Amino acid sequence: MKTTKGLISFLIALAWAGSAQATADKSMLNQKLPELKLDYLNGRPTTAGKPMIVEFWATWCPPCRTSIPHLNEIYKKHKGEGLVVIGITQEKRDVITQFLQKVPMNYSTALDLNGAFSRQFAIQGIPHALLVDKTGKVVWEGHPMALTEKQIAAVLK
Numbered sequence: 001m002k003t004t005k006g007l008i009s010f011l012i013a014l015a016w017a018g019s020a021q022a023t024a025d026k027s028m029l030n031q032k033l034p035e036l037k038l039d040y041l042n043g044r045p046t047t048a049g050k051p052m053i054v055e056f057w058a059t060w061c062p063p064c065r066t067s068i069p070h071l072n073e074i075y076k077k078h079k080g081e082g083l084v085v086i087g088i089t090q091e092k093r094d095v096i097t098q099f100l101q102k103v104p105m106n107y108s109t110a111l112d113l114n115g116a117f118s119r120q121f122a123i124q125g126i127p128h129a130l131l132v133d134k135t136g137k138v139v140w141e142g143h144p145m146a147l148t149e150k151q152i153a154a155v156l157k
Helices: 002-019 062-081 095-102 147-155
Strands: 054-055 084-089 108-111 129-133 138-142
Touching: 054 062, 062 084, 062 147, 095 108, 129 147, 138 147
Parallel strands: 054 084, 084 108
Antiparallel strands: 054 129, 129 138
């Protein structure tokens, strides 16, 4: 009986988590991205006048881990065109450092330990990505796997 109740609770939690992916209470579309006051693990990238993908993620999030190779590919393909990709997490530095040894993120990784930056977006589920044009305006938001090559090309012009 305990096992069945536990399984049911787990499935309900899993369904809720799945439905919460890449959602936010307020949209950032057509708004200027706030200054990225974060603690960067591998150096702060130059972002002024550059198109960006900003993703909110966590090591414990299976969809987030699935999107990392996708973002690595996007970054590899477009970094020469000026695209900056930043993965933002609220987890501690040692957790992220250990995770990156197993799952490389070839783009910038930033810590938002107190969640102050992330709270500005009222994000309800992760992964959640923002596509930002060269002027700093958010032109798309959603699950990073839903980001299309056409949308990326538009901000690279």
